[in-house]
Amino acid sequence: MMSDKPTTIKEIAKILKISVSTVSRALNDHSSIGLTTKMRVKKLASELNYEPNQKAIQFLHGKSFIIGVILPELSESFFSTAISGIEDIAYKRNYTVLLAQSHDDAEREKLLVEKMKTQRVDGLLVSVSKTTSTYEHFEIFKRLNIPVVFFDRIPPIKDIHYVASNLETGTYEAVNFLLKKGHRTIGMINGPNTLVASHERKEGYIKAMLSNRLKFDPTLIINSDLTEAGTIEVMDNMLNHRRKPTAIVTFNDYVALFAIRYTRSINLNGIDFVSYANLPIINYMDYTPIASVEQFPYKQGKKAADILIDLINKPKTESGADQAFFNVVVESVLVVNETK
Known part of the structure; x- marks a missing residue:
């Protein structure tokens, strides 16, 4: 039996x-056997039917071979595409991914960071929530010498590893594109001030206006919480502005969808929209943005995972001021909707 x-x-x-x-070495293809x-x-x-004892292997190597990933919303195409890139690299390099969603809640994000520590992940990939304004909860990983790499939504702090898209140049391209189409009053539905990406978008907008010798009107850039209700509120403000915009740059494709659907509901035509991310969702919209800034989420995810695993496998000799930080910027590209 x-x-x-x-x-x-x-x-x-x-x-x-x-x-x-001898058995152990034979199972691991050691050259001495x-x-x-x-x-x-x-x-x-x-x-x-022998199965390796994973706990024993982890103890032997001092690793769990698990990387944690915390992102805002997996339901968003951007992040589901990014996680595909992360998982492809993890699979290739023999790591398992432990995935969690903050649902854009800073308190939930803090709790998830603690849980990732408890699960003894070897490293952590994070895209911060839109409500995160303090970042002390990541310090525990630093003290434990466990690497953290931020991607896409990165915190405004020094000495971190990150991979992100260059949204300043992408915005510059987007606004220039609208100016060349004859628009002079261009609005922007920006994101929360807590996000680095919101500041990059604003800087790109300003540079494009000034480089075309146009006056920058700060009242045409309005911050939003990125929800549908928040987008509608911003649209109402813009449509009642003394300089009603003829074109609007939106924080992402979802915000563009909310804004376009709202203008259609009030029978308003003639406003051109440009968005960010260039997600598949825009191919299923009846009225689409005339252009979208491609941010390459799959590429960002792959690169972030590669950096994290390299850091995990790096000898723990560097610390403090001697440590080099990986800051990778993926150039964004404006993709024009040819059907418009």
Whole structure:
């Protein structure tokens, strides 16, 4: 009768009359073990349905081979595409991904960081929530010498590893594109001030206006909480502005969808929209943005995961001022909707 208990390398060693260390080395293809012995050990291990003890492996290597990922919303195409890039790299490099969503809630994000520590992840990838304004909760990973890499939504703090899209140049391109189409009053539905990306968008907007010798009107840039209700409120403000915009740059494709749907509901035509992310969602909209800034989420996810795993496997010799930080910027590209 077969035992319900998992087979151990001690049992394999006893049956083959060899040492436990020889069995272990044979199962791991160690060069000191001959081919015949390796074949005997692996054949018996297969017959006995031997499974490696993951806890023992983790103890031996001092790693869990798990990376944690905290992102705002998996339901958003941008982040689901980014996680595909992360998982592809993790799979290639023999790591498992532990995924969690903050749902754009700073308190939930803090709790998830603590849970990731408890789960003993080897490293952490984070895209911060739109409501996160303090970042002390990441300090515990720094003290434990566990690497953290931020991607897309990065915090406005020094000495961090990050991968992000260059949204300043993307915005500059977007506004220039609208100016070349003859627009002179251009509004912007920006994101919360807590996000670095909101400041980058604003800077790109300002530079585009000034480089075209146009006066910058700060009242045409309005911050939003990125919800549909928040977008409608901003649209009402813009449509009642003394200089009603003929074109509007929106924080992302979802905000563009909310804004366009609202203008259609009040039978308002003639406003051109440009958005960010260039997500598949815009292909299913009846009325689409005339252009969208591509941010390459898959590429960002892959690069962030690669950097994180490199940091995990790097000898822990550098600290403080001697440590080099990876700051990778992925250039954004304005994609014009050819149907418009």
